[in-house]
Amino acid sequence: MAVYALTGFSLVSLLSFGYLSWDWMKPSLVADVATDPMEKSLPPTFTRPPHIIFILTDDQGYHDIGYHGSDIQTPTLDRLAAEGVKLENYYIQPICTPSRSQLITGRYQIHTGLQHSIIRPRQPNCLPLDQVTLPQKLQEAGYSTHMVGKWHLGFYKKECLPTRRGFDTFLGSLTGNVDYYTYDNCDGPGVCGYDLHEGEDVAWDQSGKYSTFLYTQRVSKILASHSPKEPIFIYVAFQAVHTPLQSPKEYIYRYRSMGNVARRKYAAMVTCMDEAVKNITWALKKYGYYDNSVIVFSTDNGGQTFSGGSNWPLRGRKGTYWEGGVRGIGFVHSPLIKRKRRTSWALVHITDWYPTLVSLARGNLSNVQGLDGYNVWPAISEGKESPRTEILHNIDPLYNHAKYGSLEDGFGIWNTAVQASIRVGEWKLLTGDPGYSDWIPPQTLTNFPGSWWNLERLTDGLRKSVWLFNITADPYERYDLSEQRPDVVRTLLMRLVHYNRTAIPVRYPAENPRAHPDFNGGAWGPWASEDDGEEWEGGREPLKSRNKKKKCKICKLRSFFRKLNTRLMSNRI
Numbered sequence: 001m002a003v004y005a006l007t008g009f010s011l012v013s014l015l016s017f018g019y020l021s022w023d024w025m026k027p028s029l030v031a032d033v034a035t036d037p038m039e040k041s042l043p044p045t046f047t048r049p050p051h052i053i054f055i056l057t058d059d060q061g062y063h064d065i066g067y068h069g070s071d072i073q074t075p076t077l078d079r080l081a082a083e084g085v086k087l088e089n090y091y092i093q094p095i096c097t098p099s100r101s102q103l104i105t106g107r108y109q110i111h112t113g114l115q116h117s118i119i120r121p122r123q124p125n126c127l128p129l130d131q132v133t134l135p136q137k138l139q140e141a142g143y144s145t146h147m148v149g150k151w152h153l154g155f156y157k158k159e160c161l162p163t164r165r166g167f168d169t170f171l172g173s174l175t176g177n178v179d180y181y182t183y184d185n186c187d188g189p190g191v192c193g194y195d196l197h198e199g200e201d202v203a204w205d206q207s208g209k210y211s212t213f214l215y216t217q218r219v220s221k222i223l224a225s226h227s228p229k230e231p232i233f234i235y236v237a238f239q240a241v242h243t244p245l246q247s248p249k250e251y252i253y254r255y256r257s258m259g260n261v262a263r264r265k266y267a268a269m270v271t272c273m274d275e276a277v278k279n280i281t282w283a284l285k286k287y288g289y290y291d292n293s294v295i296v297f298s299t300d301n302g303g304q305t306f307s308g309g310s311n312w313p314l315r316g317r318k319g320t321y322w323e324g325g326v327r328g329i330g331f332v333h334s335p336l337i338k339r340k341r342r343t344s345w346a347l348v349h350i351t352d353w354y355p356t357l358v359s360l361a362r363g364n365l366s367n368v369q370g371l372d373g374y375n376v377w378p379a380i381s382e383g384k385e386s387p388r389t390e391i392l393h394n395i396d397p398l399y400n401h402a403k404y405g406s407l408e409d410g411f412g413i414w415n416t417a418v419q420a421s422i423r424v425g426e427w428k429l430l431t432g433d434p435g436y437s438d439w440i441p442p443q444t445l446t447n448f449p450g451s452w453w454n455l456e457r458l459t460d461g462l463r464k465s466v467w468l469f470n471i472t473a474d475p476y477e478r479y480d481l482s483e484q485r486p487d488v489v490r491t492l493l494m495r496l497v498h499y500n501r502t503a504i505p506v507r508y509p510a511e512n513p514r515a516h517p518d519f520n521g522g523a524w525g526p527w528a529s530e531d532d533g534e535e536w537e538g539g540r541e542p543l544k545s546r547n548k549k550k551k552c553k554i555c556k557l558r559s560f561f562r563k564l565n566t567r568l569m570s571n572r573i
Contacts, residue, residue, distance in 0.1 A: 049141065049231040049361045050336055051293040053280065054353070056103070056235070057273060057329075058096070058150060058242040059318060061303020063310040063442060064270055065329050070310070071442060072267045073254070076278040077331075080295065084333035085380050086343040091391050091423075092301055092350045094318060094325035094435070096152050096176055098394070099300040099350055100237070104153065104165070105131045106354025106373040108392050110499060113507035116398040119154045121175045121187040121524055122511035124532075126154020127165065132368060134354050135166030138233045141363035144168055146222050148215045149237030152176050156515065158526045163199055171198050171218045173211075173239065175524055180211045180239065180246040185524060193517025195524040202523045210248060211239045212269075216276040220283040228288035231361065236280065240273040243307050247272055263442070266308025294334040294360060296353065301325060310442040315477040320435025321393050321421040323477055337381045346379035346386035356380075392499050393421035398506055402432045405465030414493040416465040422495055426472035429482075429492035431465055439476070468492070 064070050066078040067086070093099040097118040098109045104127065109115040112128050119125050127133070135145040147167040154160045155174040162170040173195045178185040183196035183206075196203045206214060219236055226232050251268035258264040277297070284290040302325040303309020304318040316322025330348065351373035358365055359375045372392075378384040396419045405417025410431070414420075419432035468482040468489050482489050514527045 048292065049143070050334070051228070051231060051284075051289045052138070052143075052233045052357055052360065053284065053293060053295045054233070054235050054357075055277060055280070055295065055297045056100075056149070056237045057299050058237070058239055059301065059304050059307070059309060060241055060270065060299045060329060061305075061309035061311045062314050062324060062327055062329060063312045064303055068329070072270045074270060074274040076274045076281070077297065080277070080281065080297070080333040081331040083341060084295075084331050085337060085340065087330035087332070087346075087348050087380070088343050089345045090298075090328050090330035090348045091326050091393070092299060092328035093394070094301050094320055096300055100151075100153055101127055102351045103353055104133045104135075106134070106351050106368075106371040107131070108351065108372045108394075108499075110392070110395055110503035111370060111372065113504050115394055115396050115503070116506045116508050118176060119152065120511065121185070122191070122513075122515035123154070124156045124509050124512050124528055125507055126156060126160030128507070129159055133166045134357065135233060135235070137354075137358045137363050137365075137368070138361050139166055139168075141231070141358070141361040143231045143233045143361060144226060145233045146170075147235045147237070148172055148218045148222075149235075150176075150239050151237070155524070155526055156512075157528045157530075157532070158200065161200055161526065167235070169199065169222070171203065172215070172237065173197070177242050177244070178211075178239065179244060181208055183207055183211075191516060193520070193522055193524045197525070202521070202525065212272050212276050215239075216279050219280050223283045223287045223289060228292070232289070233361075238273055238276070241266055241269040241309070243304070245269065245307060260308070262308040291335050294332065294336060296330075296332050298330045298350065299328040302327070305440045310440065312441050313439065313476050315439050316435060316437055317440065320437070321419070321430055322434055322437055323471070323475060325435065326393055326421075332380050339381065339383045342383070344380060344383070346376065347388045347391070348376050348379070348386060349373065349388060349391050352376045352388065390422065390424040390495065393423065395420040395496060395500055395503060398508060400433060402465040404463045405432055409465055410493055411490050413490075413497055420496050422492055422499070423471065424492055424495055426470050427488055427492060428469045428471045429489060429496070430467040431496070434467070
């Protein structure tokens, strides 16, 4: 029997706040909105390829949107979702780079070599150059393609940059997180640089502008300068609401009654982002795009509960394979949808946007092999059954192996010490160490050290390496059925074995001192020369053949870097 301990306040107090009364099927939160009976019979007007606006938010928790019962104000998102199709069985990845890579390629991360962690600023790594990206396919279909916001898919070579991967224009950051005003990013003590780029140049002149405002203004400018008669794709990857927690004061003032300071700042950032989406929607209408547009809204991973986010009532947080890490907020808003104003429970994964959007654009997918995504537009627009029946959340052979996992526990076919997760039908299996596993209610208490730990904690399971849940019946992952249903465990382990046979080696090279911003004029940017080649080529093992002359140069550079870092640190002290 599982032993649960409530720390901070009791189960009764949770019920009194209404946290545990949140019903997964509660009509006021997720059920269909009343529709005009005539509306379903109206066909979409696909007279020409639709304009596509894909909005991706960063670290927004599952609970942190109005229609999921949040205390955070998101009127624009609520209205767009209510008038479109809410995706309540929608999955993403638990951290930044994996979600973005799967969106851009339509492939699981085991098929791009990015199955471990994120791409770090000093790594000679990026989205594999042999992958044909979503914007490249849309360019082939005649689209103008633009990216605004966070890239985080590598930049060590110019070939890795957004403008070399299918985007006509780019304004945004290349690394994982920057200051919202100064655009500085530090990757360790003394390793700091500026990270805002316009195309392939450093955008020094834009410093001081709050990124959510800056990016929204750029989207409006793009729409104003383009003709609505020509199809356009805009990928808006907001920095919000990733740390650092920064927001204009007028938004923070709205939440002055929130006792928890982190939650207050976080809420302000979410509401600011909501208003940015309002301005983008207004621009679509003003410049004549809206009637032939498709707006997709998605989060990139679960919320970080240490930084004000909430995934309640789901289990876990960002960086974990519990539902709180991988179940995302998602909806589609479009006048072209046949059956609007409803909630869809069709199984959808972030890889599905690649074939779905290329198909909407009337692009050619016949020459693209090995996609893991499906065209889910009929499921979204018409309410048809999703072609997707399973999701590989991931297999990460490099993550710390679970202490108590073994091949024996995996029926001799799978080492349960390996971090992996898969969903097949209504069943979800996790092996290895899935990550932090508590249920954390919204942080509504006053700001004192213990306020972050008002959570329900599972105190057994520390010696486990296999979990099985019926996600349809138990979306909060409270009832582990691995011991009761070993037959299902074995079946899902066999699916992991199947996927693992198709995986390519992990691309996770060591950091290189040449990436230091001080060697690049004080900014993060490409640092490898054309003749360096790729550290990893097409998923093969790391290239080990390096001539001695190059090795000598690297040694000297490392020595210089160590001395420079020592001087920088001494100056700071």
